[in-house]
Amino acid sequence: MKLVAITSCPTGIAHTYMAAEALQVAAKAMGHNIKVETQGSVGAENVITEQDLREADGIIIAADTKVDKSRFAGRAIIEVPVKEAIRDPKELINRALSAKPEEAPAKVDLTEQVNQIKAEEKESRSGIYKHLMTGVSFMIPFVVAGGLLIALGFAIGGIYVFDHPGSFGETLFTTGKSAFALMIPILGAYIAYSIADRPALVPGMIGGYFASTNGSGFLGALLAGFAAGYLVLAIKKYLKLPKTMQGLMPILIIPLLSAGIMGLLMVYVVGEPVAFVNKALADWLNSLNGTNAAILGIILGLMQAFDMGGPVNKAAYAFATSTLVPGHASPIMAAVMAAGMVPPLGIALSTVLAKRKYTAAEKEAGKACWALGASFITEGAIPFAATDPLRVIPSIMAGSAVAGGLSMVFGAGLAVPHGGVWVLLIPNVVTQLVPYIIAILAGTVVTAGILSFVKKNVSETSGSKVQYENVQGELKL
Numbered sequence: 001m002k003l004v005a006i007t008s009c010p011t012g013i014a015h016t017y018m019a020a021e022a023l024q025v026a027a028k029a030m031g032h033n034i035k036v037e038t039q040g041s042v043g044a045e046n047v048i049t050e051q052d053l054r055e056a057d058g059i060i061i062a063a064d065t066k067v068d069k070s071r072f073a074g075r076a077i078i079e080v081p082v083k084e085a086i087r088d089p090k091e092l093i094n095r096a097l098s099a100k101p102e103e104a105p106a107k108v109d110l111t112e113q114v115n116q117i118k119a120e121e122k123e124s125r126s127g128i129y130k131h132l133m134t135g136v137s138f139m140i141p142f143v144v145a146g147g148l149l150i151a152l153g154f155a156i157g158g159i160y161v162f163d164h165p166g167s168f169g170e171t172l173f174t175t176g177k178s179a180f181a182l183m184i185p186i187l188g189a190y191i192a193y194s195i196a197d198r199p200a201l202v203p204g205m206i207g208g209y210f211a212s213t214n215g216s217g218f219l220g221a222l223l224a225g226f227a228a229g230y231l232v233l234a235i236k237k238y239l240k241l242p243k244t245m246q247g248l249m250p251i252l253i254i255p256l257l258s259a260g261i262m263g264l265l266m267v268y269v270v271g272e273p274v275a276f277v278n279k280a281l282a283d284w285l286n287s288l289n290g291t292n293a294a295i296l297g298i299i300l301g302l303m304q305a306f307d308m309g310g311p312v313n314k315a316a317y318a319f320a321t322s323t324l325v326p327g328h329a330s331p332i333m334a335a336v337m338a339a340g341m342v343p344p345l346g347i348a349l350s351t352v353l354a355k356r357k358y359t360a361a362e363k364e365a366g367k368a369c370w371a372l373g374a375s376f377i378t379e380g381a382i383p384f385a386a387t388d389p390l391r392v393i394p395s396i397m398a399g400s401a402v403a404g405g406l407s408m409v410f411g412a413g414l415a416v417p418h419g420g421v422w423v424l425l426i427p428n429v430v431t432q433l434v435p436y437i438i439a440i441l442a443g444t445v446v447t448a449g450i451l452s453f454v455k456k457n458v459s460e461t462s463g464s465k466v467q468y469e470n471v472q473g474e475l476k477l
Contacts, residue, residue: 001057003096009065010064010136012039018379022086026092027089060078066130135190140417143179143324144419145176146177150172151429153174153176155426157169161173173326180324188204188209188224189205195226199232202259203231204262207224207265208220227270232258235257294406300336300404303316308378308382313340334407334414335404338407340376341403342373342396343378343447345440369381398446403444404443406442410432411435414430424436424437
């Protein structure tokens with residue numbers, strides 16, 4: 001049988017490609033052919049063609065972001081969160097192949113089309129997490145590029161690089177600041193886009209711009225994005241124009257009304273209250289020390305390891321990125337990155353320390369975890385957590401809590417939002433570098449120690465449903 005699939009996660013980095021790989025391996029093992037289109041951070045790859053659709057016996061969409069389904073009109077689609085494709089790809093494939101064509105008729109009349117559009121619109125009004133993660137997924141490249149360029153500017157031009165306008169280092173620094181300046185408007189724009197599609201981009205972007213200039217920042221952009229999206233839905237639903245003027249709605253009426261209302265809303269309603277909340281939050285964070293700082297670091301560490309790239313993990317990461325200010329190191333960001341590196345690193349160390357408790361394929365997978373953990377890709381722990389969740393998840397949460405807590409106690413700060421150990425080599429990126437490395441190592445050792453103790457020997461866990469296979473020399477889930 002032939003299948004087609006789309007995978008897409010909020011960040012477009014790890015889950016997108018892990019889900020694609022899991023589906024490909026499962027399909028091969030079941031004797032089927034599958035083409036998986038990945039909609040990742042670099043855009044759509046391995047794009048599904050019209051011929052692929054004509055030949056497809058099943059269609060799968062494994063995504064946590066907004067995916068355009070118009071090309072699948074009239075076809076039965078199995079739509080699930082991206083993690084479902086990682087956890088149980090064979091069951092997903094069986095569901096796709098057993099879906100009956102009559103569940104989604106090839107031809108529908110005008111009434112059915114209208115009802116379908118209304119149903120999709122109703123669906124778009126739910127799923128706050130989905131809308132938020134769509135905005136975050138578009139924002140993250142700006143955050144990462146901006147943070148790293150600022151760090152490189154400091155590395156080349158020194159800590160006072162901004163005092164030398166026109167120099168190479170200052171140019172990189174300014175470019176990074178520009179990317180940072182754009183991340184807030186982008187967040188607002190694409191939250192709105194997820195809710196109400198392209199007409200909501202203008203008010204969402206304008207609301208995000210106001211948020212970036214009036215002190216309401218990240219929280220203001222969140223509110224602006226949701227307000228703009230639902231505002232556009234309301235205009236489309238309740239504003240009725242004569243048929244002769246319907247063509248003006250997308251190009252004049254919706255942009256004009258929504259942009260004007262959003263400007264008024266951000267100035268007179270959202271701006272000052274949210275700016276006050278941001279200031280209070282910043283003052284509170286700056287006042288943290290000792291036990292209070294440790295508790296916050298522990299909580300952030302637990303969140304990072306709990307679902308390894310899922311909603312809780314992303315909430316902690318989004319909070320950390322909101323504390324980044326160009327040219328300043330954030331203790332919250334440092335704690336979150338340290339905690340996010342520990343799960344794969346701890347598992348990798350455990351596969352070395354307790355070899356009898358892992359299969360040969362798992363030991364090979366452990367080697368990959370060294371690189372994934374060092375690169376701040378927490379998702380590298382997912383295959384092991386899926387195999388033995390009751391032992392693995394508490395172990396990695398304990399290690400991440402230690403790393404996050406120690407990072408906060410040591411007063412470590414991080415000026416960039418990503419990069420793992422590789423950015424530690426850049427001058428002025430990390431404050432309290434040696435203690436920060438100690439925090440990461442301590443968390444890694446705690447996870448490895450607990451996991452090596454609680455794991456059973458391979459002979460006692462051979463009944464696990466999730467198996468690792470070495471296919472064509474590459475590790476696959």
